[in-house]
Amino acid sequence: MTAHEKISPVEIQQETPKITARNVCVSYGNHQVLHDIELDIPRRKVTALIGPSGCGKTTFLRCINRMNDLIPSCRVTGNITLDGANVYDTAVDVEVLRRRIGMVFQKPNPFPKTIYENVAYGIKLHGLSSDKADLDRRVEKSLRRAGLWDEVSNRLETSGTGLSGGQQQRLCIARAIAIEPDVILMDEPCSALDPIATARIEELIHELKEKYTIVIVTHSMQQAARVSDYTAFFHLGDLVEKGETESLFTHPKDERTEAYITGRIG
Amino acid sequence: MPQEHIVKIYDDELANLDRLIAEMGGEVENLLSDAVQSLVQYDAILSAEVIVRDKRIDALEMEIVAQATRLLALRQPMAADLRTIVASLRLVNDLERMGDYAKNISKRVKTLVKTPLLSAQHASVKRMCKLVGEMIRQVLDAYLQRDIKQAVSVIEQDEGVDLLYTSMFRETLTYMMEDPRNISACTHFLFIAKNIERIGDHATNIAEQVYYIVEGKQFEEGHINHDLSADVIRDTGEEA
Ligand SMILES: Nc1ncnc2c1ncn2[C@@H]1O[C@H](COP(=O)(O)OP(=O)(O)OP(=O)(O)O)[C@@H](O)[C@H]1O
Numbered sequence: 001m002t003a004h005e006k007i008s009p010v011e012i013q014q015e016t017p018k019i020t021a022r023n024v025c026v027s028y029g030n031h032q033v034l035h036d037i038e039l040d041i042p043r044r045k046v047t048a049l050i051g052p053s054g055c056g057k058t059t060f061l062r063c064i065n066r067m068n069d070l071i072p073s074c075r076v077t078g079n080i081t082l083d084g085a086n087v088y089d090t091a092v093d094v095e096v097l098r099r100r101i102g103m104v105f106q107k108p109n110p111f112p113k114t115i116y117e118n119v120a121y122g123i124k125l126h127g128l129s130s131d132k133a134d135l136d137r138r139v140e141k142s143l144r145r146a147g148l149w150d151e152v153s154n155r156l157e158t159s160g161t162g163l164s165g166g167q168q169q170r171l172c173i174a175r176a177i178a179i180e181p182d183v184i185l186m187d188e189p190c191s192a193l194d195p196i197a198t199a200r201i202e203e204l205i206h207e208l209k210e211k212y213t214i215v216i217v218t219h220s221m222q223q224a225a226r227v228s229d230y231t232a233f234f235h236l237g238d239l240v241e242k243g244e245t246e247s248l249f250t251h252p253k254d255e256r257t258e259a260y261i262t263g264r265i266g
Numbered sequence: 267m268p269q270e271h272i273v274k275i276y277d278d279e280l281a282n283l284d285r286l287i288a289e290m291g292g293e294v295e296n297l298l299s300d301a302v303q304s305l306v307q308y309d310a311i312l313s314a315e316v317i318v319r320d321k322r323i324d325a326l327e328m329e330i331v332a333q334a335t336r337l338l339a340l341r342q343p344m345a346a347d348l349r350t351i352v353a354s355l356r357l358v359n360d361l362e363r364m365g366d367y368a369k370n371i372s373k374r375v376k377t378l379v380k381t382p383l384l385s386a387q388h389a390s391v392k393r394m395c396k397l398v399g400e401m402i403r404q405v406l407d408a409y410l411q412r413d414i415k416q417a418v419s420v421i422e423q424d425e426g427v428d429l430l431y432t433s434m435f436r437e438t439l440t441y442m443m444e445d446p447r448n449i450s451a452c453t454h455f456l457f458i459a460k461n462i463e464r465i466g467d468h469a470t471n472i473a474e475q476v477y478y479i480v481e482g483k484q485f486e487e488g489h490i491n492h493d494l495s496a497d498v499i500r501d502t503g504e505e506a
Pocket residue numbers: 028033051052053054055056057058059060071073
């Protein structure tokens with residue numbers, strides 16, 4: 001037992017990272033796309049993953065909630081923990097894991113169901129509600145938190161796919177937070193949104209971090225700088241630099257980070 | 267920064283910022299030397315010219331601020347680029363103040379024609395001007411080359427200027443005590459010397475900005491002011 005494990009539970013709760021990644025390597029077939037990733041993701045903070053297209057951000061994000069299990073050619077080695085427990089342990093129920101780690105994708109993907117059902121579905125699936133009134137309350141609360149309620153409260157029974165792109169994205173966020181996960185993974189959640197919808201989502205991220213641990217992949221350096229507390233820079237499958245967002249963007253240590261964030265390599 | 271930006275025009279815009287700062291700095295350097303020249307030669311024409319030329323420095327400051335603001339808005343600069351732009355906004359303010367101090371020196375020429383400086387004071391003013399002029403030249407060079415060694419050297423030189431000012435202050439007090447008719451010239455002299463000393467302080471501020479651009483953190487030692495003239499007055503008061 002290390003000294004760290006001996007400290008009292010309260011301290012562990014505050015000090016230990018929510019998620020840790022050690023020696024994480026990922027290959028698709030025999031093409032290795034992530035090399036020995038080591039990263040701690042602090043709890044109740046926003047961690048941004050940045051880097052050029054194809055550097056492995058999405059792949060890494062998908063390792064955390066084992067979405068890569070769904071890709072037959074994908075092989076993940078190394079160690080990822082959530083609250084100290086190995087995510088890849090054979091005893092782990094992947095459904096439970098994915099309930100604790102919600103995900104919002106780059107392209108909004110509402111179910112072809114009503115707006116209400118999109119949000120209610122996960123709540124019912126995981127048995128979080130005892131009765132209809134409670135379910136209604138949870139749906140409303142999630143939609144409010146996602147900043148969508150005022151726009152949809154009078155059309156809850158219409159299809160989620162009939163919303164605009166930005167509204168759909170906020171619906172997916174409402175769906176993700178409805179099941180009360182601990183962690184929310186967001187893969188370029190604003191890439192299809194206008195500046196106002198983007199600002200709303202950034203505001204939401206800011207509110208959500210009081211309760212949740214958030215990991216966001218973004219191609220916008222300005223967005224990473226605005227919303228995140230910590231930033232990790234990936235390049236060609238390596239985690240080149242990680243640290244507090246402010247210092248990474250004002251005086252990065254690695255030349256590759258400097259070159260990327262100042263617009264010298266793409 | 268060895269590599270170029272993917273967007274080439276961004277490089278041009280940053281280079282243009284440097285060019286404007288170099289131009290403004292050159293103007294300040296010339297203004298100080300001409301201001302002191304107008305003073306020691308009691309040249310009213312040159313002094314009037316210095317006062318007018320200070321306007322050009324003010325205009326350059328506005329141009330640089332506009333350019334830096336534009337870069338902030340359009341390019342969303344990061345890392346060293348961001349530090350350069352933030353530093354440029356601060357250091358033009360220093361350059362502008364330096365121009366003002368040079369102008370203030372020239373403004374005294376009209377009065378000094380009636381009450382000339384003592385000959386020893388001519389030499390002192392020239393000597394200080396030479397030291398501070400050299401600091402300006404070096405700090406501009408340090409900025410353009412992002413040369414941290416030279417920037418630190420400028421910061422160190424300021425100590426010499428402060429010490430010289432303090433000793434001149436002390437000397438001036440003795441002239442005034444020797445003969446009250448010297449008081450008018452001595453008072454002017456002290457204002458002029460103080461103006462030059464302040465220019466040195468601003469050159470030091472710029473050197474600290476260069477340090478920030480290169481290192482990404484503020485110069486730690488901070489600025490130690492070696493102008494001990496306040497203590498001189500106190501000491502003299504106790505002696506008297
Ligand atoms: N299903 C897959 N099968 C094979 N290779 C894949 C698969 N998914 C991703 N890759 C490869 O893995 C590498 C990393 O891809 P990934 O999607 O993680 O990059 P990314 O950093 O998210 O890029 P982007 O910013 O463009 O979304 C790329 O070379 C990509 O071609």
